[in-house]
Amino acid sequence: MRDPRYDILFTPVKIGPVTAKNRFFQVPHCNGMGHAMPLAHAAMREIKAEGGWAVVSTEECEIHPSSDLTPYVEARLWDDRDIPALALMCDKVHAHGALAALELSHNGPTASNLYSREVLLGPSHQVSKYGYPSQARAMTLHDIREYRRWHREAALRGKRAGMDIIYVYAAHDLSLPMHFLQRRRNQRSDEYGGSLENRVRLLREVLQDTRDAVGDTCAVALRFATEELLGPGGVELAEAQDIVGMLAELPDLWDVNLAAWYNDSVPSRFATEGAQEPFIDFVKKTTTKPVVGVGRFTSPDTMVSQIRRGVIDLIGAARPSIADPYLPRKIEEGRVDDIRECIGCNICVSGDMTISPIRCTQNPSMGEEWRKGWHPERIRPAPQPTRVLVVGGGPAGLEAARALGQRGHDVSLAESRKELGGRVTREARLPGLAEWARVRDWRVGQIGKLNNVSVYLDSPLTAQDVIDFGAEHVVLATGCHWRRDGFGRSNGLGIPGLADHARVFTLDDLMDGRLPEGRVTVFDDDGFYYASVAAELLRARGCEVAYVTPEDSIAPWSVNTLDYRHIRKRMAKLGIEAIVSHNIAGFDGSTLTLEHEWDEQRTERPCDAIVTITSRLPDDALYQQLLLRLGDWGGAGIRSVRCIGDAEAPGLIAHAIYAGHRYARELQEPVTGEVAFKRHFHTADPDDLRRETPA
Ligand code: ADP
Ligand code: SF4
Numbered sequence: 001m002r003d004p005r006y007d008i009l010f011t012p013v014k015i016g017p018v019t020a021k022n023r024f025f026q027v028p029h030c031n032g033m034g035h036a037m038p039l040a041h042a043a044m045r046e047i048k049a050e051g052g053w054a055v056v057s058t059e060e061c062e063i064h065p066s067s068d069l070t071p072y073v074e075a076r077l078w079d080d081r082d083i084p085a086l087a088l089m090c091d092k093v094h095a096h097g098a099l100a101a102l103e104l105s106h107n108g109p110t111a112s113n114l115y116s117r118e119v120l121l122g123p124s125h126q127v128s129k130y131g132y133p134s135q136a137r138a139m140t141l142h143d144i145r146e147y148r149r150w151h152r153e154a155a156l157r158g159k160r161a162g163m164d165i166i167y168v169y170a171a172h173d174l175s176l177p178m179h180f181l182q183r184r185r186n187q188r189s190d191e192y193g194g195s196l197e198n199r200v201r202l203l204r205e206v207l208q209d210t211r212d213a214v215g216d217t218c219a220v221a222l223r224f225a226t227e228e229l230l231g232p233g234g235v236e237l238a239e240a241q242d243i244v245g246m247l248a249e250l251p252d253l254w255d256v257n258l259a260a261w262y263n264d265s266v267p268s269r270f271a272t273e274g275a276q277e278p279f280i281d282f283v284k285k286t287t288t289k290p291v292v293g294v295g296r297f298t299s300p301d302t303m304v305s306q307i308r309r310g311v312i313d314l315i316g317a318a319r320p321s322i323a324d325p326y327l328p329r330k331i332e333e334g335r336v337d338d339i340r341e342c343i344g345c346n347i348c349v350s351g352d353m354t355i356s357p358i359r360c361t362q363n364p365s366m367g368e369e370w371r372k373g374w375h376p377e378r379i380r381p382a383p384q385p386t387r388v389l390v391v392g393g394g395p396a397g398l399e400a401a402r403a404l405g406q407r408g409h410d411v412s413l414a415e416s417r418k419e420l421g422g423r424v425t426r427e428a429r430l431p432g433l434a435e436w437a438r439v440r441d442w443r444v445g446q447i448g449k450l451n452n453v454s455v456y457l458d459s460p461l462t463a464q465d466v467i468d469f470g471a472e473h474v475v476l477a478t479g480c481h482w483r484r485d486g487f488g489r490s491n492g493l494g495i496p497g498l499a500d501h502a503r504v505f506t507l508d509d510l511m512d513g514r515l516p517e518g519r520v521t522v523f524d525d526d527g528f529y530y531a532s533v534a535a536e537l538l539r540a541r542g543c544e545v546a547y548v549t550p551e552d553s554i555a556p557w558s559v560n561t562l563d564y565r566h567i568r569k570r571m572a573k574l575g576i577e578a579i580v581s582h583n584i585a586g587f588d589g590s591t592l593t594l595e596h597e598w599d600e601q602r603t604e605r606p607c608d609a610i611v612t613i614t615s616r617l618p619d620d621a622l623y624q625q626l627l628l629r630l631g632d633w634g635g636a637g638i639r640s641v642r643c644i645g646d647a648e649a650p651g652l653i654a655h656a657i658y659a660g661h662r663y664a665r666e667l668q669e670p671v672t673g674e675v676a677f678k679r680h681f682h683t684a685d686p687d688d689l690r691r692e693t694p695a
Helices: 004-010 038-050 080-094 141-161 176-181 196-214 237-247 300-308 319-323 327-332 347-353 395-407 423-427 434-448 463-469 507-511 530-540 556-561 564-574 621-628 630-636 653-666 686-692
Strands: 013-015 018-020 024-026 055-062 099-105 120-122 135-138 165-170 219-227 253-258 291-293 314-317 387-391 410-414 453-456 473-476 480-482 519-524 544-548 577-579 582-587 591-596 602-606 609-613 616-618 640-643
Touching (some): 038 055, 055 080, 055 165, 080 141, 099 141, 120 176, 141 196, 165 176, 176 196, 196 237, 219 237, 253 314, 314 319, 347 556, 387 395, 387 463, 395 410, 395 434, 395 453, 423 434, 423 653, 463 630, 480 507, 507 530, 530 564, 530 609, 556 564, 621 630
Parallel strands (some): 055 099, 165 219, 219 253, 253 291, 291 314, 387 410, 410 453, 519 609
Antiparallel strands (some): 013 018, 480 616, 582 591
C-alpha cells in the first residue's frame, strides 16, 4: 500500500535506551490545556499516537514554583502530586506503541510567578520578559545547585510517570540553560559567566544530571536554539556551532530549531516548508546522535529529501500533527492525498496565547477529543440518513457537506460562484496567503470521494429554490461582506461620508480586482491580518500606502498568531507608512483628515483613496427570507433551517470550519443540555477537603 519512496520514513530510530518505531516525532507544543485540563490533554496526545507518531511530547513542563508560567497553562511537575496527570498521558500514548517525551523547563526570568509569588531567578539581575513590572534576581551558586536538584527531581518524576524521553530545554529564549548561554542575560563573572565554556557549563551539568538520574531507561533529549536572529546579544549560528561541538555526544537526541517562538513557528505568510534548514543542517555533521528538526513538514517528498540529504533523522512536527494527527498513518497506508495539510495560519498558537484550549483551522476536532468526543477521522454514522441542502461552498459549507457526507447523509451543495472555497479561495490570492487554499483543496478532495455528496456550481439559490428543493434539513453558509462605512470598534456610528464615496474601497473590492490608485490609506480598525495584507497588495501595485489605525500598535491581535513582528518588518521593508492612534475624521476624495485618539488634534494629508478594514456584515438575506416563509416549510418537507459560519456571525476561517463540522456532528443528535461538552472541575487538595468537611 505504501509508496516505497517513503519507506525510509518508517525505519526505526534508536534514541539512547529507547527506539522510535518510525521517524515521525511530535515535538513539544503548547495547547492551552496543560495541567489545568489533564484529561483533555491526554486525549489529544493519544490521538497523535493513534495516528502513527512514534514520539508524542508534552508542552514545556514547569519544574518548580519559581518557574510558574501563569496565566499560561503548560505542564507542571512541581511535586509528586503532579505525576498522575502526566502518567495518564503516558498510558494513552503507550497504548498505541508510541514513546512519550517530557520537556522539562525552568523559565527563569521568562517565567511570571504570578500564582506562586516567588521571586524570579536569572543568571544576572534583569527585567522579566513579558513586560511584567518586576525583575529577576541573580542566582547564587546555591540557587544553581538548587535548580539542578529541582531539574533532577522533575526528571525522576517524569520517569515515574512513564516518560521515555526526558528533555533538557535550551531553546525559544524560555529556559535557564539557554539564558545562561545568552550574553544579554548572563553578565556573571564566576565560572558560569564570561567565556563560552563558562556559559555552557550549566547546560552541560543539567544534561549530565539528567543522564545520571534517568538515563538508564530514558533517553535524554536536548532542545537547542541554533540562532535567535538578535545579533551578538543572542545565540548566533557561529557560537551555536561551537556549542553543538562541545556537547555533541552528551544528549541522546538533538532537537534543534530557531528562537524565539515567532522565528520557529513562522506563519506561512512569512516562511515556507523546511525554512529552518540553513540554520540547523550543521548539527548532523557534528554529532553521531539522531537529530530532529521542524519545518511545517506536510509533504512526504520533502521529508524524505531532508533525511536523504542528511539534514535531520526524525521529522519533527507540531503544527502538521495538529492539523492532521493521522499524517504518519496516511503516508503509511498510501493515502497521501488524504493528508489535511497545515496552512500555517497559527490559530493553534492563539489558543495558548489567549489561555484557552487549542483550536485549529484545518482540524476542527483539535482540543475537542475529550470534551466533545470528536475524532479527527471518525464520525458517528447518521441514525437516519436524510436529504440535506447546504447553500454556500465556503469553508463552513464545504466542511458541513464533507462531514454530513461522511455520516452518510444525501447531501447537495449549491454555490453561486463558478468556483468553490468562498473566502478562502479569494483570500488565498492575496499576497502570502496561497497556502490557505489547502482549506478548500482538502475538503473538495474528500467530497470527491463521496458518492452521496453532489456539488452544484454557478447556482445562486433563492428562498423559492430552497423550498422547491425538497431537502429535510437546510444549512445556509452564505458568508459575509466587508462594510464600507467605517462602522467598527472605534466608530460605532460609522464614519460620515464613507459609505457612498466612490473612492472608498473594501477588501471585497480588492479581492474582486477593483483596486485604488495613487496615495491610498488603509484604515485598520480590525486588528488582525487583513489590513496589512491589503497594504502589501497595494504597495506591490505601485500605490503609495499609509496604514492608519486607532489602536496604539499595528495589527495588535496578530501577536496571538506570531505574525506581529513579521508584519511590522515587512511593512517597514516595503515602505508602508504606519500611523497609530489616529482615527478618520473626514475624507473629501483628495484630503484625509485624521484625528489623534488621545489629544484630538486634527491633521490633514493628501489621499486619493481609502480602504476600510473595520467590520463585516453577514450575507444572511436568504436565511431571513426563509424565516419569513416558515409556514411553507412543512409542506416542502423542511424540518430545519440553520444559518452558520460567516453568515451567522463573521469570524475567522477556523470559526467557519468549526461551525460546519459542528452542524454535521449535531444533526439528528439529542441535545445534551446547556453545556455541550465535558468539563474539568478543580477541587482543593483531597487531604484539605477531608480536613475541612464537617463530620
Ligand atoms: P464561510 O466562511 O461562512 O464559509 P464564505 O463567504 O467563505 O463563508 O462562503 C460563502 C459562500 O456562499 C460564497 O462562496 C458565496 O458565493 C456562496 N453563496 C452566498 N449566497 C449564496 C446563495 N444564495 N446560493 C448559493 N451560494 C451562495
Ligand atoms: Fe496549521 Fe493553522 Fe491548524 Fe495551526 S491552526 S495547525 S497553523 S492549520
